[in-house]
Amino acid sequence: MVIGKADVSWTGSTLIVARxxxxxxxxxxxGELRCPxxxxGQLVAWGYGRQRIVRDRDGTTVTLRPRxxxxRSCSxxxxxxxxxxxxxxxxxxxxIGTALLHKANGLGHRRIATVIDRPVSTVRRWLRRLSPAHLERIYQDGTRQLLALDPDTFTALRNTGNTLHHAxxxxxxxxxxDRHRYALDDPPWTLIGLYTRGRLLAAPG
Ligand SMILES: [Zn+2]
Incomplete structure (x- = not known):
């Protein structure tokens, strides 16, 4: 669970998400990273995963070799x-978050693909990962954070029936x-990635 100015979160036992x-x-x-x-157990550096090149907005890319x-306890x-x-x-x-926001605002996958300049098949695949169970999960992830940060805002936000939009x-x-209270300069989507523990979309299968 992530509450307030959190630095890490995780899904299951193999993936740790860091701000x-x-x-x-x-x-x-x-020596302050603990085993999920x-x-x-205390976690220690153990090389790197495979290098990846990831597409960002505006045609730029990010290169990453994940740590x-x-x-030290359970290996x-x-x-x-x-x-x-x-x-x-x-x-x-x-x-991906921008695509979801367009979907929440009523755009179909073809229109979204044009707006964010990605293949239609890619956007369609993302949107298929938005099952009711997954929407409930990211809603709960957000709810935990917002209740800890500002319960009044949580109370003021009404669900009008568009579950994705509400989440x-x-x-x-x-x-x-989080940005306001802790003077964080991380982009909002990064914090949302942290709250949703690296699973803005449901895992495949
Ligand atoms: Zn361990």
């Missing part, structure tokens, strides 16, 4: 991903208050 790569490296150096599997870590290994990126996706959290509103409000 930034630099922050994760600092936590590793300081056994909960107590691999190993637990399990974990990949650390910056929250600006999504595991197993070739587009950044901001690109994104809650997540955006949480990012707003």
């Amino acid at each position: 930034t790569t630099e922050l994760a490296e600092q936590l590793l150096t300081d 599997l056994c909960n107590t 691999r870590t190993r637990c 399990s290994t974990h990949i650390v991903m910056p929250a600006a990126l999504q595991p197993r996706h070739a587009d950044t959290t901001a690109v 994104l509103s809650i997540l955006s409000a949480a990012a707003y208050w």
Whole structure:
């Protein structure tokens, strides 16, 4: 769980999501990154994962070699991903998030693909990952954050029946208050990537 000025979050036991790569490296150096599997073991640097090139907005790319870590207690290994990126996706959290926002505002997958300059098949695949169960999950991720940051805003945000729109509103409000309260300069989509633990879209299958 991530509450307030959080630096890391995780899904399952193999993936750790960090607000930034630099922050994760600092936590590793300081011995303050804990194992998500056994909960107590200290994680140490353990090489890197495969290098990836990820598409960002405006035609730019981000190159990343994700840090691999190993637990000193249980020997399990974990990949650390910056929250600006999504595991197993070739587009950044901001690109995928923007597509979801367009969907929430009523655009179809073809129109979204044109607006964000991505293949129709890619956008269609993303939108198929928005099952009711997944929407509930990201809504809960956002709710936990926003209730901890500003309960009044949570109360003021009404669900008008558009579940995706509501979930994104809650997540955006949480990012707003996190940035405001803790003077964070991380882009809102990065914080939303952190809250949703690297799973803005449901995992395949
Ligand atoms: Zn461990």
